[in-house]
Amino acid sequence: AQSVTQLDSQVPVFEEAPVELRCNYSSSVSVYLFWYVQYPNQGLQLLLKYLSGSTLVESINGFEAEFNKSQTSFHLRKPSVHISDTAEYFCAVSALNRDDKIIFGKGTRLHILP
Amino acid sequence: SQTIHQWPATLVQPVGSPLSLECTVEGTSNPNLYWYRQAAGRGLQLLFYSVGIGQISSEVPQNLSASRPQDRQFILSSKKLLLSDSGFYLCAWSRGSRMRAFFGQGTRLTVV
Numbered sequence: 001a002q003s004v005t006q007l008d009s010q011v012p013v014f015e016e017a018p019v020e021l022r023c024n025y026s027s028s029v030s031v032y033l034f035w036y037v038q039y040p041n042q043g044l045q046l047l048l049k050y051l052s053g054s055t056l057v058e059s060i061n062g063f064e065a066e067f068n069k070s071q072t073s074f075h076l077r078k079p080s081v082h083i084s085d086t087a088e089y090f091c092a093v094s095a096l097n098r099d100d101k102i103i104f105g106k107g108t109r110l111h112i113l114p
Numbered sequence: 115s116q117t118i119h120q121w122p123a124t125l126v127q128p129v130g131s132p133l134s135l136e137c138t139v140e141g142t143s144n145p146n147l148y149w150y151r152q153a154a155g156r157g158l159q160l161l162f163y164s165v166g167i168g169q170i171s172s173e174v175p176q177n178l179s180a181s182r183p184q185d186r187q188f189i190l191s192s193k194k195l196l197l198s199d200s201g202f203y204l205c206a207w208s209r210g211s212r213m214r215a216f217f218g219q220g221t222r223l224t225v226v
Contacts, residue, residue, distance in 0.1 A: 006157070032212045034214070042219075043204070043217040043218065043219050044204070044206075044215075090157060090158060094212070096212070101148070101171070102160070102163075102206075102208065102215055104158035104159075104160070105157055105158075106156055106157030107158070
């Protein structure tokens with residue numbers, strides 16, 4: 001079975017500073033990895049995903065994540081955050097089986113400080 | 115285009131009362147369907163998922179059950195609610211494990 005660990009429940013960071021949200025996964029098989037974002041009072045939206053190929057994946061709003069198989073990690077980074085990035089971020093994993101379930105981490109709440 | 119409907123948005127129910135939350139998907143066929151519960155500090159906990167009509171996998175032993183009477187309909191139920199059933203329930207669908215999941219807007223359930 002797969003599992004996801006997000007070590008930080010909350011991350012405060014000043015506006016325009018860089019940020020890294022950590023995600024580690026556990027699985028005995030190859031996996032797909034995702035980051036979802038939940039803005040205040042909204043549902044979840046896909047931010048980016050790793051399926052195969054290049055280990056560095058990017059989103060349209062400046063976030064990127066790097067798949068590191070040896071460290072079983074998929075950390076999310078942004079070089080300069082904005083107040084609009086205030087949200088909760090969820091890392092998720094699923095196995096390479098069409099019918100496998102999607103397992104989410106506990107989430108990391110990103111607080112942008114002015 | 116595909117859409118997912120989940121209702122009601124909020125619900126206040128007394129302890130011991132039954133529950134029925136409904137989720138329907140439009141614009142796709144044979145989706146994988148999921149029920150998650152979101153609680154502060156616990157993230158998204160997978161409750162049930164379904165890969166087809168009548169096929170339900172339960173992830174966590176609890177006071178809840180799920181059914182999929184039609185291809186694009188997923189229902190979360192309880193015969194007798196407990197206080198601990200309070201939370202934010204999210205329905206989601208995907209075309210498969212490599213595909214993104216689309217979420218409904220959620221139901222805030224308060225058991226009093």
